[in-house]
Amino acid sequence: MNQQGLRFEKLKIASFDFTCCEGCQLQLANRESTLADFLRLIDIRNFREISSEQHDDYDIALIEGSISRSDEVERLLAIRRQAKVLVAFGTCACFGGVNSLKNRVSGEAAVSEVYGEIKVETLPVRRISEVVKVDLSIPGCPVAKEEVERIIISLVTGSLVTLPKYPVCVECKAALNTCLFELGEICLGPITRAGCHAVCTTGKTPCLGCRGPAEEINMEAFLHLVKERGLSRSDLQEKLAFYNAFDAFTP
Amino acid sequence: MIYKIISKAEFKRFIDALVRSNSSFGPRMVDTDSRGEAVYQFQPVSSVDEIAFDYTRTASSAKHFFLPFRQELSRFHFHDDDWDQKVSYEADPVVLFGLRACDISALNILDDVLLNGHFPSAYYLAKRKNTFVIGMDHLPLPDCFCKSMNHHTVPTGFNLFCSDIGDEYYLAINSSKAFNFLREFETRDPQYDENCRLAERRKLISSSFRTEIDVTGLPAILDIEFDSPVWKKWGDKCLSCGTCAMVCPTCYCYSVEESFESDLQSSSRQKRLYSCNLVDFAAVAGGHNFRPKNGDRLKYRYYHQHRGFAENANQQICVGCNRCGKACLAGINPKDVINDLRLEKDTCTTSVSSSPARS
Numbered sequence: 352m353n354q355q356g357l358r359f360e361k362l363k364i365a366s367f368d369f370t371c372c373e374g375c376q377l378q379l380a381n382r383e384s385t386l387a388d389f390l391r392l393i394d395i396r397n398f399r400e401i402s403s404e405q406h407d408d409y410d411i412a413l414i415e416g417s418i419s420r421s422d423e424v425e426r427l428l429a430i431r432r433q434a435k436v437l438v439a440f441g442t443c444a445c446f447g448g449v450n451s452l453k454n455r456v457s458g459e460a461a462v463s464e465v466y467g468e469i470k471v472e473t474l475p476v477r478r479i480s481e482v483v484k485v486d487l488s489i490p491g492c493p494v495a496k497e498e499v500e501r502i503i504i505s506l507v508t509g510s511l512v513t514l515p516k517y518p519v520c521v522e523c524k525a526a527l528n529t530c531l532f533e534l535g536e537i538c539l540g541p542i543t544r545a546g547c548h549a550v551c552t553t554g555k556t557p558c559l560g561c562r563g564p565a566e567e568i569n570m571e572a573f574l575h576l577v578k579e580r581g582l583s584r585s586d587l588q589e590k591l592a593f594y595n596a597f598d599a600f601t602p
Numbered sequence: 603m604i605y606k607i608i609s610k611a612e613f614k615r616f617i618d619a620l621v622r623s624n625s626s627f628g629p630r631m632v633d634t635d636s637r638g639e640a641v642y643q644f645q646p647v648s649s650v651d652e653i654a655f656d657y658t659r660t661a662s663s664a665k666h667f668f669l670p671f672r673q674e675l676s677r678f679h680f681h682d683d684d685w686d687q688k689v690s691y692e693a694d695p696v697v698l699f700g701l702r703a704c705d706i707s708a709l710n711i712l713d714d715v716l717l718n719g720h721f722p723s724a725y726y727l728a729k730r731k732n733t734f735v736i737g738m739d740h741l742p743l744p745d746c747f748c749k750s751m752n753h754h755t756v757p758t759g760f761n762l763f764c765s766d767i768g769d770e771y772y773l774a775i776n777s778s779k780a781f782n783f784l785r786e787f788e789t790r791d792p793q794y795d796e797n798c799r800l801a802e803r804r805k806l807i808s809s810s811f812r813t814e815i816d817v818t819g820l821p822a823i824l825d826i827e828f829d830s831p832v833w834k835k836w837g838d839k840c841l842s843c844g845t846c847a848m849v850c851p852t853c854y855c856y857s858v859e860e861s862f863e864s865d866l867q868s869s870s871r872q873k874r875l876y877s878c879n880l881v882d883f884a885a886v887a888g889g890h891n892f893r894p895k896n897g898d899r900l901k902y903r904y905y906h907q908h909r910g911f912a913e914n915a916n917q918q919i920c921v922g923c924n925r926c927g928k929a930c931l932a933g934i935n936p937k938d939v940i941n942d943l944r945l946e947k948d949t950c951t952t953s954v955s956s957s958p959a960r961s
Contacts, residue, residue, distance in 0.1 A: 518843050
């Protein structure tokens with residue numbers, strides 16, 4: 352691709368799934384209006400959801416899901432050795448995600464609850480950065496294709512890759528939504544990284560923080576506000592733990 | 603200015619005709635909050651019945667009709683070794699109904715900053731010129747403090763302003779467009795009695811304020827209190843969520859982003875309303891942040907609002923609507939912050955020694 356005397360190379364990309372629903376990867380095939388152009392920016396070397404061809408000469412690895420089995424660890428280490436840029440792709444990869452709910456009980460209890468008598472090997476759920484070095488994180492449950500596209504374009508053109516640093520409230524106010532706290536709900540919007548266009552709160556569903564904490568959040572003030580309004584502490588803890596994204600801040 | 607009297611029934615017929623034939627926005631109830639109070643916003647309206655004539659205050663101001671939360675400034679196209687830029691100032695005509703005096707004052711302040719300064723904004727001008735603004739007076743809410751800011755009445759900046767004088771509206775007509783529209787409806791010239799009722803209405807509004815903020819000498823106090831512990835106190839409460847600036851009728855600070863389209867053949871430059879409370883508002887290339895602390899960022903918002911910047915001739919730009927105070931989850935509001943500053947100032951003056959100590 353030539354542009355104003357600059358030559359842009361296609362990104363040799365691979366997408367891998369671990370403990371997840373594969374919904375984030377599927378987002379790559381979404382947003383049809385720009386899909387053809389988007390696919391011209393990347394050279395898909397390995398992506399089982401859309402191609403049976405598999406090559407190991409990729410530069411960028413998108414990692415979806417968390418790590419919950421020892422064979423996953425082996426596979427992830429091999430990917431890390433090959434990838435120049437390893438991307439934690441989606442909330443499970445970035446924070447552990449919903450899968451982390453398993454960590455509240457013992458491994459045996461979790462296995463017997465789900466599989467009964469069948470013996471299944473399982474480990475406590477870990478986010479990708481707890482196993483290998485992560486170069487770039489794209490959070491979201493699922494990731495926002497628009498944001499993925501923007502980041503891929505940045506990688507192709509060699510410009511700065513950024514995520515919004517401010518919380519969801521900015522986007523929620525731009526949508527003229529009524530604050531869910533005003534409706535008596537606990538919403539994690541004030542402490543959660545924006546970039547989702549406040550899609551949940553626009554649908555009157557409180558934010559559960561799938562994009563993780565915004566930069567330099569004021570957790571103390573947030574906890575104070577929940578308490579001041581007489582809202583349920585257990586509801587708060589449930590929401591903060593939902594995606595395991597606020598473990599560093601949880602009281 | 604031309605003044606007319608119109609019956610409320612006739613006025614509704616006029617508004618109905620206007621909103622049916624134009625892209626129109628007016629106050630509508632969008633929710634009921636957990637205290638049972640109605641929540642209003644300026645929303646699209648297509649008939650007079652959809653308008654909440656008795657609304658209190660919209661949660662968000664009307665600013666975004668003139669300064670959209672996101673706006674494309676220009677679009678670039680690349681071809682061969684060259685490129686071209688397209689800039690468009692087009693704005694569709696809009697009827698905006700039900701603005702309060704303070705909301706219209708806010709537009710006048712934005713005019714000052716964005717039209718009368720060294721770098722007038724054609725984007726803003728296009729929207730301002732193409733928006734037909736109808737104002738409505740109201741009795742102040744318990745937390746309105748626009749009188750303290752001298753914005754509880756507004757002499758200009760609207761096409762039409764209606765004051766409620768009982769069974770009729772007292773209309774102030776401030777544009778030929780409004781005058782011509784009204785020709786097809788039944789109005790009459792105000793008589794002595796209606797002038798009296800208008801005076802009474804204004805007196806009632808003026809005497810109904812329950813929140814007052816002493817802003818005399820505030821710009822100087824803010825200068826003196828630059829290092830006041832008050833900023834840390836309120837900054838510690840601040841969530842840095844930007845809500846105050848988003849709902850504010852005069853906060854106009856923005857960021858500019860440039861981005862490629864996926865085909866790499868074109869790109870756009872977009873302007874987004876931003877807030878000086880957001881963590882990276884003063885972050886620059888290389889990663890340095892000039893205002894890393896919540897309190898510093900909060901301080902600058904108050905400086906801009908209540909001390910003013912050079913581009914606005916150092917005038918306060920707060921109009922006293924208290925939307926920021928109402929929306930702030932952390933309970934930060936202009937009244938308490940400014941009173942705190944004044945208290946700080948008073949304590950200083952009484953405790954400081956009157957003359958240098960002798961050695």
